[in-house]
Amino acid sequence: MSEGIEKSTAKTMMLEVVTPYHHFFEGKVEAVVLSALDGELGILPGHAPVVVALTPGITHVTVNGKHRYAVMMEGFAEIGPFMTVVVCNAAEWPENIDVERAQAAYERAINRYRDETQNPQERIYARNSMRRAKMRLQLVADHGTEEQMKKLRDMHTV
């Protein structure tokens, strides 16, 4: 492990994000902030090995000193000193998010969740999809393009 300690002083680590539809991200990063079950978790190169459960949320990646944000859905991450592998159900950059669709999904989910006549399992699903849609909207609101933000504002003023 002595070799490991030497190497772990390196400034970057590999980050790999895998989803069922595509290889979302692969490359060297300086830091990554994941949304773990109990809050955000920052990872720097040389982190001790840990497996983390992820909940839908905004992930923050630092590449070459630049910050990038993406939304990632539930999954898990394997973290090692040189490499972090994130396996999640879906991941998107803000510019790829369809604002109208996310908003529609959010409204649909919130109505289903509030409907007391639904069975409990159904309401849990609704709560989860509500959270997913909310995170997408949140990401657009914080880091989306001008056009997306305008769309979002228009929708909220209507």
Added chain:
Amino acid sequence: MEQLFDIKKRIRSVDQIGQLTRAMQLVSAAKMRKSKAQLAQVLPFFSLCAESMLEIQRSNRDIDNPYFRLRKKKLGETWKIGYFILTGDQGLAGAYNHNVIRISEDHIRGKILDNVNKGLKTEYTLYVFGNVGREKLARDGYFVDKEFSFPISEPTYYEARAVADTIRHKYMAGEFDLVYLVYTKMESSINMKPIITRVVPVNTDALVAILPNGTNDAGMALEKGAALTYHPNPEDVFSFLIDTYLNAMLYGALVEAYASEQTARMMAMDNATQSADDMLKDLTLKSNQARQSKITTELIELVNGANQVQ
């Protein structure tokens, strides 16, 4: 001459069938290319999930999670088994459907026999994707859940998640003790193999078997044997892992089965088209011969007639 007319009729029908199979081949080829691309995208996700499960189980022999624990049965008790069988919605795909059905039937019979020998009872339910398999298995007298119907073509992750939820729910409610998945794995573009794998409780040996060849160590973040910690706690991490693992298993199997089906159909139709072409060649030759001999006979008749007039 009667014969010439018959041959011409056959040529027409063979030609029409040939056109049909050629069209089907083209359709399957297009679908196959699409599904293969989808398969290539899902494989890393699928194998990463399987690998993580393996690695975590390897380093934590004593984890106590219902999804890892094989339930124990006493004499006279019943094993409840759920089979999820992936067949095609259409035939004309060579031995594709037949192979899947055959190994499922063998497996069910084997399980029942095995349990009878141990003094246990067996209850099973088949959940079949695809009409061909559902009808065949129901006709053969197996207990098929008739309510369960699911589109097999162009699978999405969302659909896979719905099925995975059913499995999870039934397994935890005690409706199943074992869940098997039967599908066709694409070993290479010309070699497809039907396989049976146990989904829950998680079977490490089966996991190794379904991993694409040579990816056993690819992309692991963790060093083998490193002490692992779980954040926030092992239970939560496991519930997420199992969740993702089951979804990935189902989705991976659906995509792979669909790609296999299209490939099998394309190959079958390719063969059919070729046979039609061969037959056409043969029949054309025969028809030419028949025409030739007809002309010869007519000529002889003419010459004979002329001779008699002289």
